[in-house]
Amino acid sequence: MSLQVDAARLTHELQVLATFSAAPAPAVTRVVFTEPDRAARAYVRSLCTAAGLSLREDAVGNLFARWAGEDPSLPAVCTGSHIDAIPNAGMYDGTVGVLGALEAIRALQATGLRPRRSIELLMFTSEEPTRFGIGCLGSRLLSGLTDAGAASRLRDRDGATLDDARQAAGFTGTVADVALPPGQYTAFVELHIEQGPLLEQRGIGLGLVTAIAAPASLRVTIDGEGGHAGAVLMPARRDAFLAGAEIALAVEAAARSTDAIDTVATTGVCHVFPGAVNSVPSRCELEVDVRDIDEGRRDAVLARVETACVDVAARRRVSVTTQVVNADPPARCDAAVVDALTASCVDAGFACEPMISRAYHDALFMSRVAPTGMLFIPCRAGVSHRPDEYAAPEDIARGVHVLALALARLAS
Ligand code: GLV
Ligand code: MN
Ligand code: MN
Ligand code: MN
Secondary structure: OOOOOOHHHHHHHHHHHHOOOOOOOOOEEEOOOOHHHHHHHHHHHHHHHHOOOEEEEOOOOOEEEEEOOOOOOOOEEEEEEEOOEEEEEOOOOOHHHHHHHHHHHHHHHHOOOOOOOOEEEEEEOOOOOOOOOOOOHHHHHHHOOOOHHHHHOOEOOOOOEHHHHHHHOOOOOOHHHOOOOOOOEEEEEEEEEOOOOHHHHHOOOEEEEEEEOEEEEEEEEEEOEOEEOOOOOHHHOEOHHHHHHHHHHHHHHHHHOOOOOOOEEEEEEEEEEOOOOOEEOOEEEEEEEEEEOOHHHHHHHHHHHHHHHHHHHHHHOOEEEEEEEEEOOOEEOOHHHHHHHHHHHHHHOOOEEEEEEOOOOOHHHHOOOOOEEEEEEOOHHHOOOOOOOOOOHHHHHHHHHHHHHHHHHHHO
């Protein structure tokens, strides 16, 4: 198959997509259902329509753009990723797997191929946990792992429910209908930047993911006693932030205690109330992220953090409550899909190597409902979730080329 990936067109589209942002360039901030997210969705829809794909959106805004195959009754081959971006992010996380998948479909269309199975681009809602505190919201609901009841209890920091937010963005359907029926897809493949340095360090252009590490997150709420920063004397204090600071250090110690390089833990959110320089913090809210490729070891870290919370609460005379937001199992990629990706690399003459994904992806949840694989491309110095995130057009084009070959193979 003589396949032409238009790297210049794709680069341009990635650049246009990056302009839909709440933060000034080069930073990208695109939180689900905010104005930049809605404008970015409209842009992606317009590109999919121009490519002749038929569009459908579900109640939470997952977008399905289908290139009908010769036999549309067969389970389709699915590919996709996300376009939402955490605060102060870059322009490649997720977007490469959405616009790259569209470019792969256009490149296949241009060869004159008519696939036997339909090929569907799936753009997932809210892969990032920024707004509702839970990652991979769209794919979780598609997989049925999270149900409509749990989704209806989600709220953002301003108190808006998921239903409020999705309906304001025009997604008014029934959340209970989002879960995919069994056998919808014969395969799912996600193209993504590595978000780590290994491919670049080894000089290898493509990584074939074999497993995705198990993520968990925890919300910790500490209630102490506020008061005047001048008048409340030190022995009388029950400072909620200082308790939170000790808990954050305990999170770090718990991750280090496993002595395993694969255990990581982060306290990435800390809200202090009332947040005034001359007021003793009365309340502190933390969000903690813990991951490991070994689920048992990850759970042991969570248990250690819970124990530390009990200890800090007693010593500092504050109340500490914890809520496990999610504790997901790791995913294994499907051998046949990994084989199809490997064969596509061989066909194209590109070197590749197997690897683990330490970041989570919508593929983690799609693996529950479809045989799943992931294709990684290098990103500069492994930097991600930062404005200086960068992937070279030639590396992106190589990933799109192999994705296209694999989609054609899986759809034949
Ligand atoms: C998703 O962006 C993750 O945190 O892995
Ligand atoms: Mn991300
Ligand atoms: Mn991502
Ligand atoms: Mn991610």
